[in-house]
Amino acid sequence: MKLSVIVTGPDVQGHLRECLDSVAGQSGAESELLVVPADEAARAQCDGYAARVLPVEPSAAAARHAGAAAASGEWLLFLDSKDLLLPDAVRTLVEHADTPADVLLFDHVRAYWWDPARPSTDTKILAAAGHEARGLAAAPTLLDVTPLLGNRALRAAFYRDRLDSGLLDDPAPAGELATAYASLLLADRIACLDTALLAERRLRRASLPPLTAEQHYALFDEYEEIWALAENAPVSVRGVLYDRMTADYLRIIARPGLLPEELAPEFFRRACEHAVRFRPEGHAAPDGLAGVRQNLLVKGQFAAYRTLQKANRKQRDLTTTLHKRKRKLGASLRRRRYEKARSRPVDRELAVFSAYWDRGVACNPGAIAAKLAELAPEIHPVWVVSADKVPLLPPGTDHVVPGSKPYLDVLGRAGFLVNNVNFPNMLVKRPEQTYIQTHHGTPLKRMGLDQMDFPAASKGLNFRALLARVDRWDYSLSANSHSTRMWAHAYPSHYTPLDYGYPRNDVFYRADAADVRAVRAKLGIAPGKRALLYAPTHRDYEAGWTPRLDLAALAESLGEDTVLLVRGHYFYGGSASPLARLRGTGRVIDVSAYDPVEDVCLAADALIADYSSIQFDYANLDRPIVIYADDWEMYSRTRGVYFDLLAEPPGQVARTQDELTEILRGDAWRDSGSAKLRAGFRQRFCEFDDGAAAERVVRRVFLGERPEALPKIIPVEDRTPAPTPEEAA
Structure with missing residues (x-):
């Protein structure tokens, strides 16, 4: 047994069954579900689940210990009864069970009740830490990761040997904060995943009973326990822990509604005692206002702290007011200028182009602009470019800055x-203007309104505003019938679909x-070399781009x-490339910043894709495609997909x-089976792409020619793609 998920606690606001549902739906042979209810009401909610329900334990610490003692798994995951596991979390943890x-x-x-998938503040910390297991001394900033038990799996032997050995039972049973910090302080090695596996439910403060004075002051007991474990830790570790502790104390004092005003002086006094007692020798306060606050706490200057709070609040209010006025003034000025232009x-001899949120000349808009210069040179293109x-x-590119x-x-x-995404909300399209939405890929993943059931992907998207933008479209371009149907469902409006293919x-x-x-x-590929293009897509549940393949080993x-x-996906254009150390080998060429991507496709003998829409474009070349789908279940459940790619792939599929x-070292990547899969894929998804898409768009939209006068679409079986690198040589 690899993993034991241990659910503890009461049935808070009726959330326990949702918690159990989120786990039970993922359980398999390598995992088990145990429940340690906090009371009989919670026990009653466990009926009907394939779970081991242990005796009631009102204490959270006792419930954890009981669950750990009964668990069979190599790893333990303690899940609060109000929280949820995200789809595929169990499989992901089982797959990492061999992590040292x-x-x-x-x-x-x-x-939150108003946002079910607000990203955590830990994303960048985990991404920066990387996947290599290491001690806390080598990565002390891991103490800044939110101290929950639900966002970490603990090796069962480690928990029983150290965390359940009495270290945290004096002077009081350990709370979640102490246990979470202790897990890092006592661990020999810590590994990280920058993948979201937990949804921590934040309950409405107004829906919870007010805390007693003793409950407010219990935080000091927890930090006493934590510092007892950190006494011999390296200075770097104690420094991060110290800053975290003082920030916690000051946050509680400062944030309205967290602490009754009559308790604030005593809370500040106790916090000051800890700030003095646990301050590491030679510790330097943080820069800026955080350091000023910390120093006031160390000196015990409560009145000065309150004065600073009031002054800062007043300054923030003033700054906010000034920023609002400035924004309103700027918006008003832009609106007047825009209205003047609209008057x-x-x-009709001026065309505005934009691609990928104003990145430059690219994609379908770029190909349309090139054909426009050939067929209608009297129409002047202007590009919107950041x-x-x-x-x-x-x-010589005429351009304007947003x-x-x-x-x-x-x-x-x-x-x-012309745009492959959308112009800003301020655009008010005039009846005499023609707007063509070119899109920038064939949709495997859910788009538009179809994202409503996938909050981790939509990330608070305003769907009403989206539909208002869609209502401005006159034409919507498609590369295949599948896209036309999906656009109609995802972007319902009155536009005319253009089944002409993608100009790019x-x-x-x-x-x-x-x-x-x-x-x-140009790319530096030596003659006779086999070039494999690896182009993974963006994962909404990951912080940044980490290649899912060990590229050096491959x-x-x-x-x-x-x-x-x-x-790498263009979403990560501002990130440090994880390929930097491999570039000098000559075996790996980073083409993330190379444009156009179509040229890179021409250079490649085969494509290694996952769920990226590049596979639909590359299939036009009728060259081998291999799908690497190591996280298909996680991706399909969190992002949402329109069809099962693994059941209808363009070639061989690898899960590891x-x-x-093995596929790439032999002939499977280009054998007859792969060719047969690719042929069916091309018939379905390369339906309208035949080399004349840009001409059809320009003649229909810009020159107003009748649809029947446009170049006819050549059937897939009658087309001749560009020669392969082997043929070209």
Whole structure:
């Protein structure tokens, strides 16, 4: 048995069954569910579940100890009865059961009544820590991870040997805070996952009974226990713990509603005692206001602290008021400029283009603009480009920066608006303006209104505002019938679908052998090398991009004749690349920043994809595709998908790196079975892409030609894609 999930506590506000449902639906042969109810009412809610229900234990510490004693798993996960496990959490923890650590920390979301999936503040800490198991001395900032028991799995032997050995039972049974910190202070090695596996429910404060004075002061007893364990810890560890403790105390004093005002002086006095007693020798206070507050606490200056609070609150209110006035003034000025532009005649020889939230000339808008210059040079294109991307524009590109006066001018009077995402909410489309939504991929994952049931993915998306933006579309572009149907469901409005193909994919039928050789040379791919493009998509439940493959090991196992072209998702453009240490080997080429991506596709002999829409585009080349789906269950349940990719793949499917390596070292990646799967995939998803999509769009939308006069779509079986690198050589 790998994992024991131990649910403890009362049936708080009727949430216990939801908690049990979240676990029971994931249980398997390698896991078990145990419940230690806090009272008979909670016990009654356990009927009907395949769980071991232990005797009632009103004390949280006693409930943990009882659950751990009865558990069979190598790892223990203590889950509060009000919280939830996110989909696929059990499988993820079981898969990491061999991690050489005492504690496995992972991310969580905070579930409020008004937002069921608010990201935690731990995401960046866990991402920065990496996946390598290490001691706390090597990563003391892990003490800044929210001290919950539900966001860490504990090795059972470690728990029984150390945490359940009496260390935390004097002077009082340990609460969650003390046990959470103790798990890190006592562990030899700690491992991290930057994946959210827990939804910590934050109950409405007004719905809870008020705490007694003794309950407020119990926090000091917990920190007494914590410092007893940290007494011999390295200075770096004690420094982080000290800052965390003082910040906790000051937060309780400062935040309205957390502490009755009549208890504040005594609470401050006790906090001061701890701030003096536990301050590490030579400890430097944090920079800025946090350091000023800490110093006031150390000196016991409660009156000065309250004065500082009032002054800061007054300053914040003043700053907020000034910012609001500035924003209102700026918005009013922009609105007047925009309205002035809208009062001028619409210019049908002016077209505004944008791609990927104003990143520059790219994707379908870029291909349409290129064809427009060929077929309708009288229509002038202007690109909306963020200021930091302007230096990357092709020479001579006419552009405007968002929010600027020229931007408002062209947005208000351009005859054509082209985007692969959406223009801002301020846009009020005029009847004489034509808006074409090109999209930027074939949807495997849920989009638009279809995300409503997947809060971890939608992240508070305002669906009413989304529909208001959709209502401005005149045309919606599709590469296949599947997309047309999904767009209609996800973005219900009155626009006209254009089943013309994606203009960005025209190059896959227009490029010749010289083009393929040229881009391979530009990327530094030696002649005769097999180039495999690895292009994973974004995970909504992860903090940043960490390749799910051990790329160094994969490159080594595939041999010197293979080079990996690795492209991270554009969401992570500002992140430090995890590929930096591999670039010098020549076996891995980071193409994350290389544009256009279509050129990288032309250079690749095969694609390693997961759930990215690049597979639908790459299939036009009729080259091998291998799906690496190690976390399909987690992805499909948290992000939502339109079809089962593993049941209808474009080629071989690997669930582990070993399976992927085996496929790529042999002939399975390009055998007849793979070709058959790819043929069916192409028929379904390359339906309208034949090399003439941009021409059809320009002739229909910009030149107003009748649909029957447009180039006919060539059947998939009659098309000739660009030559493969082997053919081009």
